[in-house]
Amino acid sequence: EAAVTQSPRNKVTVTGGNVTLSCRQTNSHNYMYWYRQDTGHGLRLIHYSYGAGNLQIGDVPDGYKATRTTQEDFFLLLELASPSQTSLYFCASSDGHGSDYTFGSGTRLLVI
Amino acid sequence: GDSVTQTEGLVTLTEGLPVMLNCTYQTIYSNPFLFWYVHYLNESPRLLLKSSTDNKRTEHQGFHATLHKSSSSFHLQKSSAQLSDSALYYCALSASFSKLVFGQGTSLSVVP
Structure with a gap:
């Protein structure tokens, strides 16, 4: 079954630490996205990609890098984690404009 | 830029009463796609x-919505709320780019 798989499910790191969140999709979708979910703000787009090697900046990109190594794999990197990046992170994939998303199960990140 | 507004952060309803969650949007694009997503806890x-x-x-699963471009609205409705409808609901817009812009989310709590 086509899916979006995120790892890890939970992560705790210290301020200034280095974190990589992973996402793999088996939907054969061109587009992949990273969102963060925060109460009162909803889902906010960090970065997205429309294919291997491509990266587009989202609405809240500060403090985040991303890399799309293959059509299946999209990584979110926090090189100097800060407490403000404590959040629930979702990865998603889609076919593009007008298509709905398939979401992963989320990664809960705590920066202490 | 594109935006979505959900005015209610939290809606608490008694089981059996009708549900209406508000969603309005802004875009200069004339043919947007509007979505409602539901997010159950830990899913x-x-x-x-x-x-x-x-x-x-x-319509889907007892819920319905009508896109009204004249008022830029896409309100979610259901005739009779069930306990199992308790969840976070997001309205989202896909306009000129292959990404979804989400509203702030409305948490629906249905009580006996």
């Missing part, structure tokens, strides 16, 4: 409804 957000046709009612 992935998933698609509930989708529409791009003006003034046409779309």
